Every structure is written in C-alpha cells, then in structure tokens.
Amino acid sequence: MAVYDTLGATYGATRKPDPRIAARITAALGEVGSVVNVGAGTGGYEPPTTVLAVEPSATMIAQRPAGAAPAVRAVAESLPLADASVEAALAVLTVHHWTDVEAGLSELLRVARRRIVLMTWDQSVTREFWLLREYFPEAAAFDDKRAIPVETIATRLGARVETVPVPHDCTDGFLAAYWRRPAAYLDPVVRAGASGLAQPGEEALRPGLARLRADLDSGAWQATHADLLTMAEYDGGYRLLVADL
Structure with missing residues (x-):
C-alpha cells in the first residue's frame, strides 16, 4: 500500500499549489514540450505540457482535477516510459517517499532528455524550524531518518541548487508552510496534510501540541518569535534542484 493511500485522504483540502512556488518550478522547467510528473499526487505544480503523471496512490489519483x-499507478523506481521519451522529468516533494532513491534518480535520468527539476528539503536547515526544534523533536527525528541529503541528489543529477523561500501566506500546506501562522498546526487536518507530522503519529506529537497551545494562549510564542511576524518569507530548507542534461 502506498503511503498516501492512508495519509492522503484530506490532501486536496490543505495542499493547494502556491502560485509563487509554481512560478519558480515553471521557470526551472523552461520551454519544454513534454513533462513526466513523478510522485504527482493530486497534480499540484503540474505544467500544461505534462504528458503523464506517475503516482503510486489510488487515493491521490482520485483527487486529481478534471482535465489533469x-x-x-507506478513508482519512481520503475517508470513506465521509454528511454529519453520526455523532455523533462518533474518530482516535487516526493523523493523522501521512494524506497530506492538511487533507482529513482536513475529512472529520471533515463527517461528525460533535456532537464530534471526536483524539489526537496535540506534537513540540516529544516530541523532548525521553530516547530520542530521547540515543539516536535520527534518529527525532526523522523525526518532525520528519511530525508535525502541535497548534496547527494545534486551530485547524482549534476544539478544546481536554488532556495525556495516560503511565503508567509503560503497556500500549499507542507510542513513549514505555516511558519508565521502557528495556530494552524493545532488543526489535525493541517497536520494530516504534511507527512512529516502525520507519519510520526498523533500520540508522539501530543506533548508538543499541548506546549504550543499553551504558548499561543499565554503569548509566549509571539514574544519569542516576534521577528517572524514582520517577515514576508522564510527559508524553511526547501530546495529546487535543476539538472540540464
């Protein structure tokens, strides 16, 4: 069973593509005529030139919009495409779910003839995010085990690395999306939409949730993080890797 067969039921409600992040991905893809979207989920950030979406979860595929x-249903490690059959391969926040990263990266290189664009996160940066450092160290430890070092991916693909800042009003509810809206993390639907919070389990997060709720009620969070409340965007560790083939 794919991870998101169980975790992805409410994904469409909280994971709406953010137009500013979409613009960065579109710019990275450039003028390519055919794209395979690997780990496509519900179709967020999928350009109109996408010819195939590859997604292991039926739950996620069922939430794809009409006209997508x-x-x-397939996995990154075995893409149902011929060699060099698309101009570009896109993979957004998916590599950490692959069972064999080397095989998945090799498949991207096999099927794409011009460009690979992959979005992931740098765990050395993300683990310092206030939510993980102060409230959910269990979630940080979970991601320590599954995060793939950005340098490993960049070296394998021969890719350049770009920082993807998170807007303060980001519409895509991944883990650090609500960095300036801390009360959102108290919502179980929001947590269910971010695998780094959903997969450790509610029991593991319960003590941190209680501390966060108390700090918000008392004003302690606002006092500690007053600097964040004046910022328009934040580096949560998200990175775009772009490889020209």
Whole structure:
C-alpha cells in the first residue's frame, strides 16, 4: 500500500499549489514540450505540457482535477516510459517517499532528455524550524531518518541548487508552510496534510501540541518569535534542484 493511500485522504483540502512556488518550478522547467510528473499526487505544480503523471496512490489519483494529465499507478523506481521519451522529468516533494532513491534518480535520468527539476528539503536547515526544534523533536527525528541529503541528489543529477523561500501566506500546506501562522498546526487536518507530522503519529506529537497551545494562549510564542511576524518569507530548507542534461 502506498503511503498516501492512508495519509492522503484530506490532501486536496490543505495542499493547494502556491502560485509563487509554481512560478519558480515553471521557470526551472523552461520551454519544454513534454513533462513526466513523478510522485504527482493530486497534480499540484503540474505544467500544461505534462504528458503523464506517475503516482503510486489510488487515493491521490482520485483527487486529481478534471482535465489533469493522464495518471498511472507506478513508482519512481520503475517508470513506465521509454528511454529519453520526455523532455523533462518533474518530482516535487516526493523523493523522501521512494524506497530506492538511487533507482529513482536513475529512472529520471533515463527517461528525460533535456532537464530534471526536483524539489526537496535540506534537513540540516529544516530541523532548525521553530516547530520542530521547540515543539516536535520527534518529527525532526523522523525526518532525520528519511530525508535525502541535497548534496547527494545534486551530485547524482549534476544539478544546481536554488532556495525556495516560503511565503508567509503560503497556500500549499507542507510542513513549514505555516511558519508565521502557528495556530494552524493545532488543526489535525493541517497536520494530516504534511507527512512529516502525520507519519510520526498523533500520540508522539501530543506533548508538543499541548506546549504550543499553551504558548499561543499565554503569548509566549509571539514574544519569542516576534521577528517572524514582520517577515514576508522564510527559508524553511526547501530546495529546487535543476539538472540540464
């Protein structure tokens, strides 16, 4: 069973593509005529030139909008495409779910003939995010085990690395999306939409949730993080890797 067969039921409600992040991904893809979206989920950040979406979870595929690119249940490690059959391969916040990262990266290199664009996060930066450092160290420890070092991916793909700052009003509810809206993390639907919070389990997060709720009620969070309340964007560790083939 794919991870998001169980975790992805409410994904469409909280994981709406953010237009500013979409613009960065579109710019990185450039003028390519055909794209395979690997680990496509519900189709966020999928350009109109997408010819195939590859997604292992039926739950996620069922939430794809009408008119989206055709989707097939398959995995990154075995893409149902011929060699060099698309101009570009796109993979957004998915590599940490792959069972064999080397095989998945090799498949991206095999099927794409011009460009690979991959979005992931740098765990050395993300683990210092206030939510993980102060309230959910269990979630940080979980991601320590599954995060793939950005340098490893960049070296394998021969990619350049770009920082993807998170807007203060980000519409895509990944883990650090609510860095300036801390009360959102008290919402179980929000937590369910971010695998780094959903997979450790509610029991593991319960003590941190109680501390966060208390700090918000008392004003302690606002006092400690007053600097964040004046910022328009934040570096949560998200990185875009772009490889020209």
